[in-house]
Amino acid sequence: MENRFSEEQVLLVEDVIRTRRSVKPADFSDRQVEQATIRRLLESANWAPTHGLTEPWRFAVFTGDGRKQLVAVLEKICCQLFPAGESRTAKLEKLRQNLQRAPCVIAIVMRRQPAAKIPEVEEVAAVACAVQNLHLVATAMGLAGYWSSGELICNPSLLEYLGFQEPDRVLGLFYLGYPGKSLPQGKRTPVDEKISWRDQGEV
Numbered sequence: 362m363e364n365r366f367s368e369e370q371v372l373l374v375e376d377v378i379r380t381r382r383s384v385k386p387a388d389f390s391d392r393q394v395e396q397a398t399i400r401r402l403l404e405s406a407n408w409a410p411t412h413g414l415t416e417p418w419r420f421a422v423f424t425g426d427g428r429k430q431l432v433a434v435l436e437k438i439c440c441q442l443f444p445a446g447e448s449r450t451a452k453l454e455k456l457r458q459n460l461q462r463a464p465c466v467i468a469i470v471m472r473r474q475p476a477a478k479i480p481e482v483e484e485v486a487a488v489a490c491a492v493q494n495l496h497l498v499a500t501a502m503g504l505a506g507y508w509s510s511g512e513l514i515c516n517p518s519l520l521e522y523l524g525f526q527e528p529d530r531v532l533g534l535f536y537l538g539y540p541g542k543s544l545p546q547g548k549r550t551p552v553d554e555k556i557s558w559r560d561q562g563e564v
Contacts, residue, residue, distance in 0.1 A: 377501045382544045384505035386462035389538035394465045394504065396424070399537070403467075405498040409491035413474075417484040418491040421468040421523050423460075431468075432460050434522045439513055452513065459509070463536035467495075469508075470520070473528040481528075488532055495535065505540040508533050 364371075403420055411417065423431045435456055443449040460466060471488045473481065496506045510533035520531045 377497055379547065380544065381496055381500040382505070382547060383507050384540055384544065385507050386459040386536045386538065388541050389462055389464070389505060389536075390541035392464070392539040394424075394537055394539070398502065398504075399424075399465055399467075402495045402498050402502075402504075402537075406491040406495040409487055409494050411487045412483050413479045415474050415479055415484065415487070417472045417474070418488045419470040419472045419525070419529075421470070423466040423468070424464065428460050428463075428466055431466060432457060434519060435460075435513060438516050438518050441518070442513060442516070456513070459536060463507075463538050465537040467535040467537060468519070468523055469532045469535055470523060470525055471530045471532055472525065473530070477528070485530075485532065492535060499537065503539065505538055505544070507536040509536065510534075 366374075399422060403422075406418060406420070407416070409418065436453055439449060439453055439456065443452060469488060469492060471481075471484050473484065492508060496508070499506050514534050515531045517527060520526065520529060523531065525531075
């Protein structure tokens, strides 16, 4: 059977994988992301692998003034979680800056199936695959992205605001924009250090 894609196409896919980077909103440019582009990215996310075809990923897209509503909800959650003081002030300031700097913020939710037939860890993995699809296509289109999570974001109050309820879970916010500068070079330790070859049977 012949390869479905040419060697040149395979090399291109590998290049996109290796050049994908997490770029924080502080390093985004002022360029806006068109709705058609966002939808195209989410269409790619929708083709992630999913055990049992549960398709557990859900996305709430915040752009324009919609981000202000998200800021207000997260500020309220932050004030509930953290006592008043420098720590809370710093968290709130960082939150505001990120949400204002990113032209598009996507809330990522895992929608748990009522039957709960598929283990939750597999549903979380499926959503992560969807986000990776989104991020890879964004990279190929010259966009930048950053997946942020944590106690503040993955909170039941935000889940409820987004129109979901436990056992559904918020898995984070994906900040999307155009990079304001060249992406940094990536690095990984050699893959051979992470492989165990089992060529022969063991007793």
